[in-house]
Structures are given as C-alpha cells and as structure tokens.
Amino acid sequence: MSLLGNKARQLSRWLHLWLGLTSGLIVFIVSITGCLYVFQTEIKDALEPWRFVEAQDRAFVPPSQLVDTALVYMPGKTPTGLTYEDETGAAAVGFYYTENDKLDFGVVFMNPYSGEFIRKQEAVLHGSFDFFQFIMKGHRHLWLPEAIGKRVVGIGALIYVVLLITGLIMWWPASWKKKYRERSLRINWKAGFKRLIFDLHSVSGFYILIFVLIIACTGLIWSFKWFENSVYYLASGGEIKAAHTHPHSDVSKAALAVSDSIPAIDRAWYLTLAQNPNPERIYMTPHLAEEDESIEILVFNKKGKFYHHDEYFYDRYTLEPLATEKFVDANAADKLDLMNYDIHTGAILGLPGKILAFIVSLISASLPVTGFLVWFNKRKAQRKLRYSLAGQQGKR
Template structure:
C-alpha cells in the first residue's frame, strides 16, 4: 500500500470513529422520518376532510376556531393543504410550547389538537436535526458530523477501488459463506460502494440546510457563478399606514396569494411578526412538495404586496435550493424516491457499525500459534 493510501486509511478510520455515533443517529432517524406522511395518513383520520363546493374559510376564521378552544395561545401562521385535507393552525404559548390544531377549512371545526413536543415524528425530526440539543449547538454537531460523513464517503471510495482487475468481482459481491469478519468487511465495503453516490446527495442536501456557506455554494454553482440578490433579499418596510385595514391582515395576505397563485395546492400564510419587518408567505404548486413555490412579502401594517417572487422567474440556483428538502427526502421522485432514500439511510446507519467492527476485528485478531521446532533426538 502506498504512503498516500495509508494516510487516507488512517484518516478514514479516525474520522469514522469520531463521527460514527452522530452519523448512526442522523441516518436511522432519517430513515424513520422518510415515510412519516404515509404513516400519518394511515393512522391520523383527522388529516382528511370532505371537499366542499364552497371556498375555504380565511385564515383568521381558522385561527379563531383554534384560539376559542385553547385560550392563552397565539397563532403565527396557518397552512392550507390539498382540497381534501384539513388545514394546520400553528399555535404557541408564553413558555415556548408548540401546538397544532387540525381544522376543517370549509367549516372551521377543530378535528384534532396536538402538543408537538409529544408528537413522535416531531421528536424524530428534532433528533435528526439537533440531537435534542439546543438548536445552536445541535445544528453544529450534526452539521460537522455530516460533513465528516461526506469525507468518509470519498475516502471510502478511494480505499475500495480495486487495484487489480481480478479483484473487481470480489469488490462488488458479498461472500455470505465466509467467516463473520469477512461478511462484515464485505457489508461495509460493498454496500458502502453501491450507496455512496445517493448517500452523498442526501448528505450534501442536509449540509445545505445546516450551513449557509454550503447553501450559497450550491446556489452559485447552479447559476454558473452569477448571483441574483433580488430573489434572495426581503424588501424594506418604509411606508406607514394612514388608516386601519378593513380586514384582518392575514386574510388580506391570503386573498392576494389566492389571486396571485390560483392553482397552488398548499399555502403557508403567516401573520406579521413586527411593524418593521415584512410578513412572508409561500404558495406551493403541489401539496406536500416544497419545490415550485411562489413567495410573497407583505407590508406588516397595510397588507399591500411589497414583493412577489414567482417560481417561473427564479434562477436555476434558487429553484435548486427550493427543491433541496424534496431531494433530501427522496420525495421529489415520488414513492420510488422515498424507498431509495429509506434504504440508503438504513445502509448509511450500518456503515459506522460495520466499520467499527472491522477496526475491532483487526485489533483483536486471534494470533496464530507458531509451529514448534522438532527437538533434536539425543543419543543414549
């Protein structure tokens, strides 16, 4: 083995031992979260509603339905899903707790109420993104762990690459009838090779959500080095109101989004946060898909549209960033993509385990007994 390959092997080993637990947890929770929508639909009947002939109620009516049943909360945003799905009204309390009310968008009836701190998939997502640590700490721990995993995938490919042609068949197959050390070694190397390219995509899209510099790098690369600040910078709030709006502001936002994006299936409509910050809302073309989105910025006190960014007018880089979550979860390719993401995530979770066993097996390899030399026969 060349000195360079020996150095790569040591780098692969020690980085793997350092990041193995983080990679295992992030990968296994990612696999669990992959089919969360399908599992929710099978186990949560309140997600579906009959489609009515009348239009959906404005967001202030849906917020009022939730707040009437749960006083003491505030509702910063409402999510309209597909026509046959309940609307999600998000609520917070003074202690920072998060709650979700599922409301029939046509009648305003609350169908279910959930404390998100006790929701299984919300907990899985928090572990996946932050390891249940404070966000500022957990985001860095997970981000660095995934960044190391990217290096591990690249160095693993270098170490896997067969030097001789006659070794290629062995590098592509698992010798199931071998001893456990050989089977484990093959599981680590062969499965790692077959999933490396997709695992790299999943890891890199995860880094886009963790680090701004990765996000910017992907944006600039897709745009061939060009940047378009007008699609990334929110507008400034300058004008102040001269009269009180006749409708609740969030209803004005909703009405203007419906006019601007009439075919959108999913709407995120947020109330103003502060009088000097624009209110931000999104219209998604397809329900439960987060790419192909029109974005809106509204004046927080007058309700007028300050900026609209339609999907059709966005650069390639921004469209790629918008599709990042769908690529990360595999759902951009439908059910088949989710199955691939699920299997690759499971295999990614196995790599730190099989890699550690390879290291442990080499350190604890049974020593072969040296053959004893025959003793000379002494003459009597």
Template sequence: MFRRINDWLHLWLGLASGLIVFILGITGCIYCFQKEITSLTQPYQFVKTEDKPYITPSALKKIAEQQQFGDKAGKPGSVINGIQYPGRGKAAIASYRDKKTGFMMIYMNPYSGEILKVKELEKDFFRIILAGHFNLWLPRQVGQQIICWATGIFVILLISGLIMWWPKNLRKANVDKSFKVKWKASFKRVNYDLHNVLGFYVLIGALIIAITGLYFGWKWVPKSIYRIASGGKTMPERRGQVFSDTTNIPPQTALYSSEDRVWANLNQEYKGRGSLSITFPQKQSDAITTTYNPGEGTFYKSHTRYFDQYTTKEIKGKTLFSKKYEESSGADKLVRMNYDIHIGAIGGFAGKCIAFLISLIAGSFPVTGFIIWWGKRKKGKVRAKPKRAAKLMVVERLEEANVIM
C-alpha cells in the same frame, strides 16, 4: 505510504464519528416516509370535501384563539400567528408558538371551523426524530455543529473508502470481491462485503445526501454551491423580512381584514389549488406573508409573497423563494430543490425509497466497519501469542544449555 495514511484516516475518523453517523442514518431513513405514515396514523389531517367556500383566515383565527386562550384571546402572547389551507380534503391549520410548550398546531375543519385536534408539535414522534437528525437532541447551537462535523467527516470517509475499495488489479477475483457480496461465505466475509461492496454502490447517493445535509448547518455550503452553479454570483438570502408602509394607514382599517382580502385574491388567482398559508402581522411594521405551494409532497416550487398590511399592496421580496420557480435561474432552482433532494422527494415515492435505502446502508457502515476493526484487532492478539511462546522456548533452551555447560 499514501494507502497507509488513507487507511489510518478511514479507521480513526470512522471510529470518531461512527455513533453520530449511525444516528443520522437511522433517523434519516425513518423520516423519509414521514408524510405517508402520518397520513395513515393522523386522520384529523383530513376532512370531507364540501360544496361551499372555506371560512376566512380571520374567522378561523378567532375560533382558534377562543379555543386556546379564552378571555386572553387577542392579547400579547395569546394570538394565532398564521393559518394554512393545505388543499382540498385537508384540514386547515392554525399555528402559534407557546413559551412553555413550543410550536402548537390546531387542526380545524375549514368549512365549519370545528376543532379536530390540538397538537403539541414538540411531542410528535417525527418531530422528535427530526430533532435527533438535526440537533442530536441537544441545544441547537451545540448539536447542529456536532452533526455538521460528523457529516463532513462522513464525506471524507466516503472518499477514503473508495480509495480502499479500488481493486489493485483487474483480475476476476479482485473484481468479484469489489462488486459482489459472497452471501455463502463466513460471517466475517459477508460483513466485509456489506461494508465494502455496498459502500461502492451507494457512494454517489450518500455524497449527495451528505452535502445537501450540510446545507442546513454550514452557511458557506449553499453559498458555495450557488456561486459555482451561477458562475460567481452571490446567493440571495434564504429567509428575509419585508415591512409595511406604516405612514399610509387607511382610516377604515378596522372595518375589514386585510388578511382576508389578500387570501381571497390569491385564492382566486391560484383557482383554489395547492396549499396556501397566511402569516398575520404581529407588529405595526410587519407585512402580511403568504406562501403558496402547487406541489404535493415537495417544497421547491413554493412561492412566498408579501403584502402591506394596511393597503394590501404587494411588496417585492428578495429571497430565493420570492419569485415563481419557473422564473428562477438555474442556480436558484438547484438551491431551492436542496431539501427535496435530501429526502428523495424530488423523485417522488421511488426517490424516497432510494433515499431510505441509502440512509439505511449509510447507518450500517459504522456497525460493519467496527466489526471489521474488532475482528482484525482480535486476530492480531492471537498471532502475537505464538511468537511470544516461541521466544520463551528459545530462552528456556539457552538456559538449559548454560546449565549443562
């Protein structure tokens, strides 16, 4: 009875969520190598290294605003939100959000201020792929919930699939059927093995990817992970806002740029290594926000800091990323690594290859599973026909007997 219920759940939950799981798997394995592919296809991300200092954030901001807004530069709705310096040999990026086109990125030469590319992020191929993976190309409030429920169902399918896979006994024939793909068999058998055997091999990896994916949609998932990992503590906010002291405004504020001063100090502290971004205050109460990332291709070591926009005094933040990775607790580190675990980047290029294969196989499960179900459905109909024919023959013979009598 337990197996029947388990098999029934596996079938109908799989049919209900199959299409969405397929989309998640395919978009996920495409996005795995986003960084490597864009490095080859988007040369404007890179510049020739020169033996001179970078242009300051305020100067790059002014150049970008003139480029994008002309006479409206600096007015409400026509300002650059932030400047990012991704590292040596890479273009600086000025960014802002446009009401019509969405998030905009302006790639600039950090040595000369030359505009290399103006990019409408919503039209970027990988941004479109990410929108499908994250929201199913629907409004976020709707699409994200559909994705989360489909992912939650996928977790149940993995567990019920393991129960179906488990050999009834350990005879060699059953063991071979559970661990080996019989490539020389019929198409139906190979398809069954691809669903059954590969499902076992990617089970742990698929569970990790699914659970780390739920992190982004259901708030209770990261909070639960943190509570278990920390021994019952409450997780700090993932994002936070810090305010400047608006009562302490120096009279010489207009004579210098606070952002440039903060940037120069941090650049000296970090010795010009890694990626450093500056977010400009948009309101009088906003603080200057900076994010430093010493890693290449990962985000878990990112360190976000806040500074008063008037005095440039550092203001302590209270989010997960408000302290150095090395100073974080074990639970903090685990949650910070979530995104890099999800895409496999935590294991470098090899980790991305593993995540790619797991996502590809996970995306194939709805296809191979549907073929198995459809084959059994047709087989059931074929078996039903002879039984019906036999019944008709019996009826005909009885009628003949009555006529004779």
C-alpha cells in the same frame, strides 16, 4: 490499476480508520433517525385520519374565521402560522408560545369548508411525547443542547464526506480483471463471518456512495454557512448568494387602510387565490407583530414537495402587491437552493425517491457497525498472532 498510488491508499486507510472510529456513533444516529423520519408524513396520514376532511363543492372559509375559532381553543396565545391543505386536508392554525420558560407549540385543526373545530394538539415540543419530534431532535442535534448538537452533527457530516472519499479509494480494485472486479462488486453471502462483514461494509458502501454523498452534502448546507455559500457560488457560476429580505409595509399609509368589514389578511388571501385557484397548500402568518410588516403568503404548487412554491407580499394597509417571487422565475442556483430539503429527503422524486432515501439511510447506518466489526476482527486476529509468535519464541 489502482485509483491512486500506494502512499495515497495508505493515507486513505489511516484516515478512514480513525475518522470512522471517532465519528461512527454520530453517523449511525443521524442515518438511522433520517431513515425513520423519511415516511413520517405517510405514517401520520395513516395514524391521524382526523387530519382529513371530505371534499365539498364550495369555497374555503377565509383565514380570519379560522383564526377566530382557533383562539377559542388557545386563549391568550398569538397565532404564528395558518395552513390550508388541498381539498381533502384539514386547515390548521399554529401557535408558538412560551410557558414555564419553555418554548411550546400548539395546533388547532379545523374543517376548511365550515371553520368547525376538529382537534387540538398541544405541548408537542414539551410535556407530551411525540415520536417524530424525538427522532428529528436526534437527527438535527443528537438530543444535545441545540447549539452544541447541531455543530457536532455538522462536523460529523463533514467527516462522513471524507470517509466516503477515502472509502472509494480503498474500494477501488487493484485490477479490473473479472476476478478482482467481482470481489469489489458482489457480496459473497456464502463466505465466512469476517469476509461477509467486510463485503457488507465495502460493497454496499460503494453502491450507496453517490446517493449518501448527496444526502450528506445537502445536510452540510444547513450546518455551515460557508458550505451553503460555496455551493451557491458554484451553481450560479460565481455569484454571491443574496440575503433573503422581506419588503415592508408603508407605515405612512396606515390611515389609508381599508376600513370595511373584510380583514386585510382575508383580502390578501382572496388576491392570491385569484392568481392560484388550485393550490396544493397555502401558508401565511396571520398575526403581524410590527407596524411595517407585510402580509406574506406562500403557495405550494406540488403535493408532497416544498421546493415548488411562490411567495406573495402585500402592504398590510393598502394591499398593494409589494413583491412576487415565483419558483419558475428563479435562477438555477436559487432553484437548487429551494430544492435542498426535497433532495435531502428524497421527496424530489416522489415516493420512489423516499424509498431510495430510506434504503440508503438504512445501509448508511450499518456502515459504522460493519466498519467497527471489520476493525475489531482484524485487531483480534493481530493480537492472536502476536501471542502465538511470542509463545513460539518462548519455547526456543
């Protein structure tokens, strides 16, 4: 039995054809770049052994010492981020800065146990070529100007969701008898080229549908605020997503700032470690540009995952805890929101999830190609038939 009536199937076929032809290149680029980016962490770990250190039975040096060392190698720059990895990872201080009217990024890697310099990476965004930065630019905005490209990618992802739905309607067997069921669920590898291409498009598209739909929807959350708010509204049972705000330090208490030799950023780090003695990663902003900025420290609790983290805020003058936002205390909608990146990349399921995301993205990239070939072969056959009929009429 058909999933929908004939008119709906005809409309689906028309939409699938023309939306597919107009968005095929976008879907191909976004899918293949996503596929290539899935294992960027594992590849970098293998190619950049200097990002690791030997575990030692002693504490890490405090943030201020790492910043002081990093500034020796990035003079005149302002540190914008500091990361501690686990016991075998190098610590890193990052610097965003403008040079020759271009935004650039540099990183200084150090041994977290001794504070010794290991390596500096500079001009990652401009100047030197970074393969994964290049891939990510293609994935996010097709190597176009970011404001334009992100919008194009978002519209392409929205069209892709429609293509997945219309594709399911077209795939649905006219009958669930064995003959029709097998044609819809199996690729006939012994068939001719045209039939094989059709099966690769239709059958493989069906098997990845639910997974690629999840990937597309998690991508749409970043592309459109209305989509993000709609998902949150549904997940929360009708609540509006609150804006994420940071608490502020009390400037009136600046005179009360602790004046001993231990910097406030170090004290906040020690306070956070007391509550989280074995974190997988810690991230903080070492430089506070505004007088009322608070010290923010993020603690990541699961290796290779971004969603499971806690945020701690401290008054920069008194070190009074201003707020603590823990993942375990978040409601279901907020947890889903935090999980969005890990769901999108497959990291939510660890290595098996990444392998699945890689395979799904690779097949997804093939769909515009096989879809175009199906259309081209059909168009070629129709043209050949028209010429044949015209020739027969001419002989009469």
